[in-house]
Amino acid sequence: xxxxxxxxxxxxxxxxxxxxxxxxxxxxxxxxxxxxxxxxxxxxxxxxxxxxxxxxxxxxxxxxxxxxxxxxxxxxxxxxxxxxxxxxxxxxxxxxxxxxxxxxxxxxxxxxxxxxxxxxxxxxxxxxxxxxxxxxxxxxxxxxxxxxxxxxxxxxxxxxxxxxxxxxxxxxxxxxxxxxxxxxxxxxxxxxxxxxxxxxxxxxxxxxxxxxxxxxxxxxxxxxxxxxxxxxxxxxxxxxxxxxxxxxxxxxxxxxxxxxxxxxxxxxxxxxxxxxxxxxxxxxxxxxxxxxxxxxxxxxxxxxxxxxxxxxxxxxxxxxxxxxxxxxxxxxxxxxxxxxxxxxxxxxxxxxxxxxxxxxxxxxxxxxxxxxxxxxxxxxxxxxxxxxxxxxxxxxxxxxxxxxxxxxxxxxxxx
Numbered sequence: 001x002x003x004x005x006x007x008x009x010x011x012x013x014x015x016x017x018x019x020x021x022x023x024x025x026x027x028x029x030x031x032x033x034x035x036x037x038x039x040x041x042x043x044x045x046x047x048x049x050x051x052x053x054x055x056x057x058x059x060x061x062x063x064x065x066x067x068x069x070x071x072x073x074x075x076x077x078x079x080x081x082x083x084x085x086x087x088x089x090x091x092x093x094x095x096x097x098x099x100x101x102x103x104x105x106x107x108x109x110x111x112x113x114x115x116x117x118x119x120x121x122x123x124x125x126x127x128x129x130x131x132x133x134x135x136x137x138x139x140x141x142x143x144x145x146x147x148x149x150x151x152x153x154x155x156x157x158x159x160x161x162x163x164x165x166x167x168x169x170x171x172x173x174x175x176x177x178x179x180x181x182x183x184x185x186x187x188x189x190x191x192x193x194x195x196x197x198x199x200x201x202x203x204x205x206x207x208x209x210x211x212x213x214x215x216x217x218x219x220x221x222x223x224x225x226x227x228x229x230x231x232x233x234x235x236x237x238x239x240x241x242x243x244x245x246x247x248x249x250x251x252x253x254x255x256x257x258x259x260x261x262x263x264x265x266x267x268x269x270x271x272x273x274x275x276x277x278x279x280x281x282x283x284x285x286x287x288x289x290x291x292x293x294x295x296x297x298x299x300x301x302x303x304x305x306x307x308x309x310x311x312x313x314x315x316x317x318x319x320x321x322x323x324x325x326x327x328x329x330x331x332x333x334x335x336x337x338x339x340x341x342x343x344x345x346x347x348x349x350x351x352x353x354x355x356x357x358x359x360x361x362x363x364x365x366x367x368x369x370x371x372x373x374x375x376x377x378x379x380x381x382x383x384x385x386x387x388x389x390x391x392x393x394x395x396x397x398x399x400x401x402x403x404x405x406x407x408x409x410x411x412x413x414x415x
Contacts, residue, residue: 019145020272024264026152027136030159034181037163041172049114050174053122056108057129059230060101064130066223068094069137070274071215074358076141077279087138089211098130121178128185139192141275151191158184221362228369232376232399239380239392265306266350269295273351277358288359289411295351306347310340338393345400352407368406375402 038050072090079086106123109115115122139148162180166172277291296303313320317336356365376399383391 019149020140021265021268023140023145023149023152024268024271026149026156028264028267030152030155033156033159038174038177041177042174046174052112053105053109053115056105057126060105060126061130061133062223062226062230063101064094064098064134066226067215067219068097068134070222070357071218072134073137073141073271073274074218074278074360075214076275086211090215091134093211093215094134095131098127098134102127102130115174118174118178121175121182124182125178125185128182128189132185132189135189135192137271140271143275144192147192151188154191155184155188158187218360218362221366222357225362225366225369228366228373232369232373233396235373235376235380235395239384265302265347269299269350270354273354274358277355288355288414291355291358292351292411295354303347306344310344313340335389335393338397342396342400345397345404349400349404349407352404352411356407364410368403368410371406372399372403375399 035051035054038047038054042050068090072086076083076086102123105126106119109119109122136148136151139145159180162184163172166176166180273295280291314337317340321336353365356362376395379395379398380392383395385391387394
């Protein structure tokens with residue numbers, strides 16, 4: 001079985017960039033599917049609590065993303081013959097760190113009196129979700145993309161089978177839904193464990209101090225940057241509460257959901273290029289501009305299709321809003337065009353962001369994030385005060401342009 005997967009993986013199309021895109025689509029489909037199914041089948045009140053708990057997953061996930069996932073993808077190739085040692089150390093550190101933030105999640109839910117009857121299942125689901133994400137990043141780093149796509153397809157299939165069974169037996173409650181999610185994640189963890197490349201566990205010579213130091217030094221500014229970027233991206237939503245009517249806020253928030261679709265393309269770029277560039281440069285910091293141009297050259301077809309697709313979506317934005325959100329959102333001003341433009345600008349910034357991380361220029365990343373936050377804070381209130389919801393859209397577009405301008409200026413200076 002392992003040999004067959006290996007042979008197919010070497011020659012099959014999904015071992016390429018397209019495979020990473022397919023993987024991210026399947027991964028996102030599972031996440032979107034969980035939220036969509038819960039919204040359709042749970043009561044409004046229970047879904048409100050569930051969606052609040054789920055919304056904490058990516059927020060708390062910034063911690064392992066910054067201190068485990070990105071450092072692993074960046075440093076794995078640089079450990080050479082000691083990759084097994086590096087993997088073992090990261091696995092242990094990841095398990096302990098994820099366990100701690102899982103407890104932190106439960107603490108937040110207890111303080112907010114949310115889903116108190118389901119805390120053990122929420123804890124188990126979040127813990128397994130984060131461990132699965134770590135193993136997924138490991139297999140992305142070693143380019144085991146076919147196995148990952150099989151695993152993601154299995155996750156989606158098992159979720160659908162579980163829902164059909166729950167619906168047939170008239171047992172669809174949040175309790176059984178969470179149990180189904182836990183069982184799906186356990187199965188999804190077993191597939192790559194059984195068939196992926198094995199890392200020999202080395203507990204005797206673990207260089208915990210070195211791994212911790214590398215990960216912390218690399219991840220501390222990534223973490224701070226992610227926090228600052230999160231504030232910048234949502235600042236106009238925070239201020240809208242004080243300046244806009246509830247109808248305007250709803251029309252501003254609804255299309256924002258569609259912006260999440262662009263994350264499929266962006267995360268696919270991250271997962272494919274981060275380990276590839278890290279392995280290629282292996283500590284050589286002279287070709288930083290070359291690596292950015294190489295990414296643009298590699299995926300120029302994707303960018304051409306993306307630009308054409310965005311133009312087409314803008315021309316039919318009223319139709320999209322009505323189909324996805326209903327007639328009540330189609331009335332009044334449509335801001336979908338703004339989110340499409342922002343997503344497009346973010347996609348052009350992504351190659352710069354990837355190379356900045358790989359070349360370990362994380363301090364510059366944090367400082368640039370602070371500049372963007374200050375720029376956004378200066379623009380948001382006056383623009384929204386004078387232009388209303390349109391001001392929020394203009395703020396996002398100008399902030400995304402400012403970010404891209406900073407990256408271009410920096411790379412020209414270091415070329």
